[in-house]
Amino acid sequence: MIAASTSRHDGITAILAHPDFARLKRRIIDVTGLQYYDERDQVLADRIEQRCNQLNRPVAAYMADMLASAAGGEFSALVDDLTIGETYFFRYPEQFELLRQVVIPERLADQQGMRPLRIWSAGCASGAEPYSLAIVLADHFQPALANGRASILATDINRHALAQAHEGRFTDWELRTSGDDFKRRCFTRDGRHWVLRRHFRQSVSFEHQNLATDLAAFAQTNAGHFDIILCRNVMIYFSPALTRRLTRLFAQCLAPGGWLLVGHAEPYFEIANILSPVVAGGTMAYRKAGGMPDDAIALRPAEPQRRSPADDWVNPALHPEPELEIPVSTFVAPAVPAPSMTAPASTAPDAARSLDDDMARIRHLADAGNWSEAATAAEQGLKRHPLEPAAYYIYALIAEHGGSMAEAEDALGRAVYLDRSQAVVHYHLGRCQLRRGDRRAAQKSFDNAIRLLAPRPVDWTVPFGDGLTAGELRDLLQIHLEQMSR
Numbered sequence: 001m002i003a004a005s006t007s008r009h010d011g012i013t014a015i016l017a018h019p020d021f022a023r024l025k026r027r028i029i030d031v032t033g034l035q036y037y038d039e040r041d042q043v044l045a046d047r048i049e050q051r052c053n054q055l056n057r058p059v060a061a062y063m064a065d066m067l068a069s070a071a072g073g074e075f076s077a078l079v080d081d082l083t084i085g086e087t088y089f090f091r092y093p094e095q096f097e098l099l100r101q102v103v104i105p106e107r108l109a110d111q112q113g114m115r116p117l118r119i120w121s122a123g124c125a126s127g128a129e130p131y132s133l134a135i136v137l138a139d140h141f142q143p144a145l146a147n148g149r150a151s152i153l154a155t156d157i158n159r160h161a162l163a164q165a166h167e168g169r170f171t172d173w174e175l176r177t178s179g180d181d182f183k184r185r186c187f188t189r190d191g192r193h194w195v196l197r198r199h200f201r202q203s204v205s206f207e208h209q210n211l212a213t214d215l216a217a218f219a220q221t222n223a224g225h226f227d228i229i230l231c232r233n234v235m236i237y238f239s240p241a242l243t244r245r246l247t248r249l250f251a252q253c254l255a256p257g258g259w260l261l262v263g264h265a266e267p268y269f270e271i272a273n274i275l276s277p278v279v280a281g282g283t284m285a286y287r288k289a290g291g292m293p294d295d296a297i298a299l300r301p302a303e304p305q306r307r308s309p310a311d312d313w314v315n316p317a318l319h320p321e322p323e324l325e326i327p328v329s330t331f332v333a334p335a336v337p338a339p340s341m342t343a344p345a346s347t348a349p350d351a352a353r354s355l356d357d358d359m360a361r362i363r364h365l366a367d368a369g370n371w372s373e374a375a376t377a378a379e380q381g382l383k384r385h386p387l388e389p390a391a392y393y394i395y396a397l398i399a400e401h402g403g404s405m406a407e408a409e410d411a412l413g414r415a416v417y418l419d420r421s422q423a424v425v426h427y428h429l430g431r432c433q434l435r436r437g438d439r440r441a442a443q444k445s446f447d448n449a450i451r452l453l454a455p456r457p458v459d460w461t462v463p464f465g466d467g468l469t470a471g472e473l474r475d476l477l478q479i480h481l482e483q484m485s486r
């Protein structure tokens with residue numbers, strides 16, 4: 001036993017010291033997007049060592065093979081071992097309530113039966129997430145969505161997880177918040193496993209897909225296709241740049257007014273610039289512009305006490321285990337904050353640095369899902385920098401996340417008052433005004449943003465836009481203006 005663990009330790013040390021290790025690590029991150037491993041050499045080396053042991057291959061030869069191989073075969077098996085597939089049925093139950101009470105009814109009303117409902121679970125792991133959706137549809141939206149009137153596409157990079165998902169076979173661990181009645185109603189017992197009943201599986205199809213490399217082509221052929229996308233607890237392992245790129249592509253895949261649901265600790269600012277946060281029922285989702293106006297949607301709060309016969313999805317007595325994911329923002333330095341939007345940034349370096357530090361801290365807290373701390377920090381930021389539009393801007397985005405639209409609008413108005421030249425601030429202000437139903441004010445704000453962007457080239461990075469380019473912001477503004485003219 002001691003000999004085995006000593007030799008494992010030696011193997012890992014040899015991998016870490018090998019000149020190919022850094023290149024292989026880079027390649028794995030580039031291919032999978034898993035920035036998570038950038039600062040986890042030990043874990044990565046451990047997985048490589050395990051693969052070598054299983055295959056009885058010397059580490060040097062194995063790493064050389066992996067560097068030379070195309071992304072299939074053993075490379076794919078290594079990727080399977082590197083992904084984190086933590087999942088369970090009805091994870092974040094409040095999001096399933098939001099889907100049931102607001103999102104799905106809104107999509108059905110918007111489509112008026114003209115086409116099937118299309119849902120995509122991106123990063124579905126072993127299938128608990130798409131199957132939870134299928135159960136919601138079967139329990140609450142029959143017969144409207146019977147006979148192919150709804151489809152759920154579920155994709156993942158992990159082939160092993162997809163094979164399990166396809167079988168619909170789960171352990172107690174993946175059903176750990178579900179009560180016995182629910183299990184018996186939806187599953188049959190097969191030894192240690194629970195097998196999902198066939199009629200819940202019919203609407204779900206599984207496909208292999210690597211979000212880091214395949215999504216651009218997928219978005220081209222599926223533009224405007226999906227009503228709802230779930231990508232939960234996947235982007236937390238990616239870099240902010242990849243998150244931005246994926247959000248743009250998800251937005252491209254969504255139908256006008258379509259919804260994106262993410263996990264609780266996903267990077268917020270990257271997403272909120274592209275899709276509007278909508279707060280309801282104690283949770284939040286993002287929505288693409290262009291569908292039914294927000295004020296026409298029944299944003300009813302979830303009512304946990306009122307349970308319908310089918311609402312045995314989650315047994316309230318079975319509290320979920322603490323989440324295992326470690327958000328990317330806990331080990332990646334927070335995104336470099338955009339420069340202060342006012343001139344004093346360059347003339348008073350110390351003051352500017354402390355503003356930037358404050359902004360970075362707020363972002364860091366928000367990206368890690370610490371919303372109440374982020375809100376407190378944003379308030380303190382305002383007190384410390386009362387003349388900085390950047391402080392009002394970030395305060396507004398945090399308020400928007402909390403559903404305090406009036407506060408958000410007020411803070412954006414102050415940011416504009418202090419500096420009229422930031423297109424992204426006018427854009428966010430217009431979004432708030434539109435939600436309040438003030439179309440004239442919104443039109444003016446969007447026009448201001450368009451005018452400010454006019455001289456800028458398409459690929460110009462918009463200050464404070466978290467990587468958003470002038471071309472992309474123009475497209476987003478156009479969608480809003482078209483929505484208003486309908």
Ligand SMILES: C[S@@+](CC[C@H](N)C(=O)[O-])C[C@H]1O[C@@H](n2cnc3c(N)ncnc32)[C@H](O)[C@@H]1O
Pocket residue numbers: 031032033034083084085086087088091122123124125126129155156157158161209210211212213231232233234263325
């Ligand atoms: C923590 S699980 C989340 C599962 C489910 N969405 C949930 O929240 O319960 C993350 C999933 O993302 C998948 N994943 C990681 N990188 C991916 C990539 N580049 N493309 C597609 N899926 C990826 C992993 O294989 C894993 O199944």
